[in-house]
Amino acid sequence: MLKSISKGGNKMTLQQLIYLVTAAECGNMTEAAAKLYISQPSLSAAIRNLEEEMGVTAFSRTNKGITVTREGEELLSYARMLLEQSENMKDHFCNSKHQIPKFSVSCQHYSFAVNAFVDVIKTFDADRYNFIMRETQTGEIIDDVANGKSEIGIIFLSEHNEEILSKLIRNNNLIFEELYVAKPHIFIYKHHPLAKKDKITLDDLTQYPYLVYEQGTRNSFYFSEEFISTLDFPKIIQVRDRATLFNLVIGLNGFTVSSGIIDHRLNGPHIIAKPLIADQTMHIGIVKKKNMILSRYAHKYIEALKEHLSIV
Structure with a gap:
């Protein structure tokens, strides 16, 4: 005691x-x-x-x-880290049936991240548990992991943001571990005028609204969830949540740029992904504290992420 x-x-x-x-x-x-x-x-x-x-x-x-x-x-950042490590140590060695499962993750707006989270809850289902999933802004993801509010975060690095974000990650004593490399795709309504094209060019998109996730005070391109610059498009709409974004994709024939990984159970059957002709790649991975002993829930979550990404 x-x-x-x-x-x-x-x-x-x-x-x-x-x-x-x-x-x-x-x-x-x-x-x-x-x-x-x-x-x-x-x-x-x-x-x-x-x-x-x-x-x-x-x-x-x-x-x-x-x-x-x-x-x-x-x-507080150090305090949360020490308390979390203490819980992880007890969870690993004691394996108590009375231990309440606890896990938190902060991520960008990815359906595979939600599916992996569901897998964790199903695996460790109990009479009581405390799981937290934050779909939030890029800067807040890094802050959450650095301050101990989330055990891991999920972001992407690209040719354009890698230098800035990698420096921020290092300065917060964090590390980035790559899980998947994606080619750029657009998400559009299945009845969109471009829906029958096999591949989409940037010129094809200029007349349609570009839907992006708002990033608050860090609203620079380096923190964007979309790895095609908004400067290339005349019509920009910023949103905060996934449901609003996809409603606007359908209602306005808008589009967003992402990995191409889509789950119709979460995003609905009306959204489709089309390859975008662009010389860029999207390196999706996790952010965690350096030398951190991860909980078994975090290990399961990473395992589930890899499973969902492997079937793309």
Whole structure:
């Protein structure tokens, strides 16, 4: 049983890290204390002791609550990583039937990523589990893995974004592992005017709306999920979710550019993929922390990803 650190102590415990992460998630010491079933003064003292030992101020404290500081974000990143490694170690060696399955992944909008996630849940189905899948922006995927919010991320690298994204990945102490190399395709409505063509050129597409996933403050081409520049097209529509994108593909005869990997169960029978004539390749892979011991759920997820990509 882990003991909470006493005032003046100088040995960090995993319990302190749990306190730190819970407080950050709640944004309020009183709420966090209630969630942890301890008194608010005890929680505050434990976190202050941790701050003193690490030499950082993790939170800015006001009457309205707490906010995480910049150095606090870095401390939280390490705390989440240590807690996750602790859970992975217990899961590996104890193999307890009472262990609640937990796994989180952040990814770009790929149907094969969803299918692999379904496989993990089916494999580790239990009375209780906590699985998280975030289909989100490219920059947030890297942030999620770096900050320990997700165990792994799924992105792609290409000739145009590799230098920028690889540097960002390295600077966050992450690594990229390639799983699949795809040629560019477009997704269009099955009754689109171009649907009968065997291959599509960029010139063929200029009169139609180009649908892309919005990337927030990092809305540069380097973070785009589509590896054909929007600068080549006069009509651009940015969206945040898969359903909206495919509804616009159908309703406006729009198109998007991706890997060509499509699942009609998720995307519907009305969307088709057509090869795009372009001298580029899409290197799909996972992002994870360097020297990270992955959970058995992450291993299963990667295995499932490879299976779904191998049948393309």
